[in-house]
Amino acid sequence: MKSKSKIFITRIIHDDALNLLYSHALQESWEVKIWPHPLPPTREELIHEARGAHALLTMITDKIDKPLLALLPELKIISNHAVGVDNIDLKAASEQAVAVGNTPDVLTAATAELGLLLTMALLRNLPFALDKAKTNQWRTWGPLLDLTVQLGDMSPADSPPLFGIYGLGRIGQSLGRMLSLGLKANVAYTNTRGPVTNLEYPAKWLSPQELISKADVLIVTCPSNRSTSGLFNKTTLSCMKKGAYFVNISRGDLHDEEALLQLLEANHLAGVALDVTNPEPATLGRNPLLSHPRALITPHIGSATTNARRHMGILAVQNIISYLKSNGLPHPAPFTP
Ligand code: GLV
Numbered sequence: 170m171k172s173k174s175k176i177f178i179t180r181i182i183h184d185d186a187l188n189l190l191y192s193h194a195l196q197e198s199w200e201v202k203i204w205p206h207p208l209p210p211t212r213e214e215l216i217h218e219a220r221g222a223h224a225l226l227t228m229i230t231d232k233i234d235k236p237l238l239a240l241l242p243e244l245k246i247i248s249n250h251a252v253g254v255d256n257i258d259l260k261a262a263s264e265q266a267v268a269v270g271n272t273p274d275v276l277t278a279a280t281a282e283l284g285l286l287l288t289m290a291l292l293r294n295l296p297f298a299l300d301k302a303k304t305n306q307w308r309t310w311g312p313l314l315d316l317t318v319q320l321g322d323m324s325p326a327d328s329p330p331l332f333g334i335y336g337l338g339r340i341g342q343s344l345g346r347m348l349s350l351g352l353k354a355n356v357a358y359t360n361t362r363g364p365v366t367n368l369e370y371p372a373k374w375l376s377p378q379e380l381i382s383k384a385d386v387l388i389v390t391c392p393s394n395r396s397t398s399g400l401f402n403k404t405t406l407s408c409m410k411k412g413a414y415f416v417n418i419s420r421g422d423l424h425d426e427e428a429l430l431q432l433l434e435a436n437h438l439a440g441v442a443l444d445v446t447n448p449e450p451a452t453l454g455r456n457p458l459l460s461h462p463r464a465l466i467t468p469h470i471g472s473a474t475t476n477a478r479r480h481m482g483i484l485a486v487q488n489i490i491s492y493l494k495s496n497g498l499p500h501p502a503p504f505t506p
Contacts, residue, residue, distance in 0.1 A: 174493050175243075177219050178203045178226040179210060182250060183475075186482025193490045216240055224489045226250060227257070229469075230449075235261035246498070248488040250481055251472075252276055252339075254502040255393040255420060263504060270488030271502040274339060275480035276472035281343035283471045284388060284418040287442040288348075291414055291465050292318040292330070292386065294440075321354030333375070333384025334358040336391025336419070337365060340471075344390060346370050357384065360391075381405060386414040393420035403428035407437070414440045418471050421447035426458055433463055440464070444471050 176190070176199055187203075194201050202218065204210050209230040210218060216237060219225055223243050227233060229251045238244065238261050247257060248270040262269050290296070294317045301307055301315070323329040332348050334341045337360040348354040349370040356372040357380055358365075364374035381387060387409060391397050401415070401424040409415065415438055417424050426447060432438040441458065442465040449469055451459055458464040472481065484500055491497045 173198055173200065174223040175200045175221055176202070176224040176226065176489060176493075177222040179215065179218075179231050180204055180228050180250075182226070182485070183479040183482035185479055186486045189483060190486045190490065193494075197493070199493065212237070219244075224248065224493060226485050226489060229253060229256050231256060233257040233262070238262060238265050238267065246270065246489060246492040248485045248492075249502065250485045253392055253420060255398075255422070257502075259502065259504045268492055268498050269502040269504065270485070270492070270498050270500045272481040272484040273500060275484060276477040277339040277343050279474040279477035280340045280418060280471035281347060283444060283467070283473075284340070284344045284390065284416065285347050285351075287418065287444060287465060287467065288332075288386060288388060288414075288416050289320060291416065291440045291442040292320055296465060297462075321348065321352035329355045330385035331383060332356045333380040333387045334372075335377070335380060335387060335389045336360055336397075338390065338392065340418070341388075341390035342368075344388065345372050378408070382408045382410065384413060385410060386416065389415075389417040389419050389423055391419060391423070393422050398422045399425070401425060401428075403431070406432055409438065411437055412439045414438065414442070416442045418444045421445040421449055426456065429464075430457055430461065433458075433461060438463075443467075445469055 181203060190201060204218060209228060215231060219241055221243055222241060223245045225247045227247055227249050233247060233256060235258050244267050246268045247262060249257060250272060252271050252273045254269060254271050257269055259269060298315060318330060321329060332354055334345050337358045341358060345356050345358055349356040349372050357375045358372050359375055359377045359380040375383060403425060406428050429441050433441060440463045444467045446456060451466060453459050459466055488498055488500055491499055
């Protein structure tokens with residue numbers, strides 16, 4: 170496998186990552202091909218470009234399913250330039266003995282920061298305030314004007330909002346820390362492993378059902394997989410408190426957008442903030458949430474900092490270098506068959 174291994178990268182990634190790969194490719198006579206366009210390859214283009222590849226460096230926009238894998242018998246490793254690997258059929262990959270790697274940790278802070286930003290912007294109604302200033306509607310300061318929701322540092326008598334973090338993985342934990350220690354907010358969480366014993370900030374564990382029904386602000390940070398996809402449907406979302414807020418920074422398939430819209434319009438939900446939609450990209454006309462005054466949508470930019478993307482590129486490349494050289498995978502994607 171050492172010489173003439175073929176690598177296909179489905180998008181231009183950070184220079185430092187490419188240079189690292191090229192330095193090894195030169196020594197090992199690997200062939201590196203990169204999709205040079207700003208938009209991802211279509212399925213046909215992906216199949217065409219990936220044929221004969223031993224390694225693929227993929228993005229979340231590349232759907233790697235069983236039929237596609239079957240067309241790539243030489244494939245040994247897929248390195249996903251993301252922490253989430255829901256774009257890859259992990260079972261099919263494992264059946265075909267294709268290793269799958271991801272890029273954990275390095276995007277945790279960036280994504281948690283975006284979660285905090287969206288949550289604050291939603292509760293403090295930032296779009297309204299920006300619009301008010303921009304459209305010359307700022308007439309005066311008033312003691313009862315523009316009132317919104319304070320996030321933290323409130324006395325219990327003032328009923329501080331409860332932030333419910335759904336999924337206490339790396340990103341959920343980091344966001345919980347920012348809320349709990351940074352803002353002195355009231356934080357609860359749920360996760361599949363039960364209460365975390367050594368959590369370094371105050372936050373109480375609730376069962377998934379309790380968290381959904383008790384949170385004033387529900388923040389989804391769990392991965393998308395067979396047991397979570399479609400979890401936030403009409404039934405579940407209807408269990409949320411009247412006047413609660415829903416935030417999703419994980420994957421769009423976790424929530425039902427029609428249900429979110431209905432609950433917003435019925436004033437059951439006070440606001441929705443999504444960094445992820447279903448489908449992506451969300452487009453005006455097809456996704457009414459985009460123009461809803463109480464919905465805040467960003468275009469899947471959780472990890473979009475130069476620092477995070479540089480490190481993600483390097484980790485993704487390291488997975489390939491290590492696997493092609495020694496069958497080692499420094500960052501294997503978690504997979505439970
Ligand atoms: C981005 O959404 C990622 O999973 O890395």
